[in-house]
Amino acid sequence: MIELEGVSKSFVQDRNRVPALRGVSLSIGKGEFYVLLGASGCGKTTTLRIVAGLERPDTGTVSIDGRQVFDHTAGTWVGPEERPQAMVFQSYALWPHMTIRQNIAFPLRRGVRRAAKDEVAARVDEALELFRLTEQADRRVTQLSGGQQQRVALARALALRPKVLLMDEPLSNLDAGLRMDLRLELKELSRRTGITCLLVTHDQEEAMMLADRVGIMQGGGIVQEGAPDELYNAPASEFVATFLDHMNLIRSASVTAGDTDGAEITASGQRLRLGPGDHRVGTTLTVGIRPDDVVIVVDPLSGSAPATNLVTGRPIDHHYLGGHFLHRVETPFGLLNVRSPIGPDRFASGTVCLQLPAERLITMASARPAPESAEHGEDEPDRAVPPAGSARQ
Ligand SMILES: Nc1ncnc2c1ncn2[C@@H]1O[C@H](COP(=O)(O)OP(=O)(O)OP(=O)(O)O)[C@@H](O)[C@H]1O
Numbered sequence: 001m002i003e004l005e006g007v008s009k010s011f012v013q014d015r016n017r018v019p020a021l022r023g024v025s026l027s028i029g030k031g032e033f034y035v036l037l038g039a040s041g042c043g044k045t046t047t048l049r050i051v052a053g054l055e056r057p058d059t060g061t062v063s064i065d066g067r068q069v070f071d072h073t074a075g076t077w078v079g080p081e082e083r084p085q086a087m088v089f090q091s092y093a094l095w096p097h098m099t100i101r102q103n104i105a106f107p108l109r110r111g112v113r114r115a116a117k118d119e120v121a122a123r124v125d126e127a128l129e130l131f132r133l134t135e136q137a138d139r140r141v142t143q144l145s146g147g148q149q150q151r152v153a154l155a156r157a158l159a160l161r162p163k164v165l166l167m168d169e170p171l172s173n174l175d176a177g178l179r180m181d182l183r184l185e186l187k188e189l190s191r192r193t194g195i196t197c198l199l200v201t202h203d204q205e206e207a208m209m210l211a212d213r214v215g216i217m218q219g220g221g222i223v224q225e226g227a228p229d230e231l232y233n234a235p236a237s238e239f240v241a242t243f244l245d246h247m248n249l250i251r252s253a254s255v256t257a258g259d260t261d262g263a264e265i266t267a268s269g270q271r272l273r274l275g276p277g278d279h280r281v282g283t284t285l286t287v288g289i290r291p292d293d294v295v296i297v298v299d300p301l302s303g304s305a306p307a308t309n310l311v312t313g314r315p316i317d318h319h320y321l322g323g324h325f326l327h328r329v330e331t332p333f334g335l336l337n338v339r340s341p342i343g344p345d346r347f348a349s350g351t352v353c354l355q356l357p358a359e360r361l362i363t364m365a366s367a368r369p370a371p372e373s374a375e376h377g378e379d380e381p382d383r384a385v386p387p388a389g390s391a392r393q
Contacts, residue, residue, distance in 0.1 A: 022220040022221050092150055166199075241362065262274050285366055287361050291339035311333065336354065
């Protein structure tokens, strides 16, 4: 339904051409919910605006529903009004002097997709019902809450019966509760209508919850795409691993032994077992483990305690997060974040034994060493937990 091939775009900033997109290729199927996820400035909105026809790329091709709408080489260009899409913005973009009903009806009466009067009335009623807005239909939109206003914006977009719904951070202005409600509505809606959705966000949870497929953007390109669970369980790079889930990273791990059951790695003078996988002896890789997957071994001397992949550390601090704790623990691998229901009152004082279970360790290619300043640049994810900074060797 949406195809981008080799799309690049640069903008002039302070008299210099600055690349915003570097050869983006993307293929979104009919009825698919695709989310572009990335930190501020990585090129998400530019990609969306190019699909919408609000921005003209420098190179490449763009097709929607089998029709080429841009081809740099052939000089093809189809304007936004002729593309089969509707767009929803973070700012709602409603007409404040109109009622809900008028806001939904207005675009149906104008432009190239103008509908007949009866048709307009029928579509407005349908959209009102879909978003449970029928009772308030004659209220001014300025009298509505943010969540209601965004539902009007979505109703207005869907009343156009677009083949493609493009959404730019549509839920970012809403508080946490409303955001969750609208996510659920949006997901249900996309299932029910079968409409192809492309949404951009910097919110990992939102992307995971809504998407059939997520494309993770960094520095003007898509660095990995896949179903949310694929990305979560098999991040291809340190960037994706830390962006999605604040993973603890153990860098510069050497594979020292391997057999069909798994492999052994050495990092910071400590040995760890890995589960089965394609790990060649002699290679160096990065090993990741999520804070939830690190096990606190309360009584390491008991007969039932695990025997492998143990490491002793010094707790630095503890944060109560409601129902569970976040502990930061200094270990030979560096500082590890550990999320656990076990509270600090159950550790021996000043020391804690951790297990990094082999089946929970995720391996990925080592990143090239980054300059210190780049480590916390704009592409760094928003952190809900303190970073495991010193685990970066
Ligand atoms: N009209 C413009 N003029 C100049 N530079 C632009 C313009 N639009 C985007 N850029 C630049 O292109 C890059 C990508 O911007 P874009 O808005 O696509 O990023 P984004 O990932 O959507 O970020 P955000 O989440 O902050 O909106 C940024 O460096 C931005 O400053």
